[in-house]
Amino acid sequence: MARDPEVYQKISSSIGGAIYGGEDIKKAIALLLFGGSSKKLPDGMKLRGEINILLLGDPSTAKSQLLKFVERCAPIAVYTSGKGSSAAGLT
Numbered sequence: 001m002a003r004d005p006e007v008y009q010k011i012s013s014s015i016g017g018a019i020y021g022g023e024d025i026k027k028a029i030a031l032l033l034f035g036g037s038s039k040k041l042p043d044g045m046k047l048r049g050e051i052n053i054l055l056l057g058d059p060s061t062a063k064s065q066l067l068k069f070v071e072r073c074a075p076i077a078v079y080t081s082g083k084g085s086s087a088a089g090l091t
Contacts, residue, residue, distance in 0.1 A: 016069050019062045028053060029066060033074055 001007055012023065012030040031051060038049035055063045064081070071079040 016062065016066045019065060022062065022066065025055065025063075025066060029070055033070065 004010070008027070008030065012027040015026045015029050015033075016022070032053050036049040036051050039047045041047065053067075055067060057063055067079055071077045
């Protein structure tokens with residue numbers, strides 16, 4: 001699979017397979033699932049490799065269904081919406 005030039009497309013299209021459209025959102029979610037890489041800067045500062053996503057859009061565009069899919073797939077995923085979020089962070 002690693003040698004397949006279409007692996008990114010295959011992974012993103014397998015996310016929320018029953019949901020039509022939203023290819024850009026599915027690609028962003030694919031990157032979210034694989035995460036980033038942590039970095040240590042020359043001055044000693046550490047940057048976490050975690051990727052977060054804020055998904056905004058019109059009503060009835062399957063935003064919640066896509067993010068709930070991620071919550072089921074990723075072992076450390078946290079799904080929060082409206083009341084579960086605050087200005088200080090997750091509650």
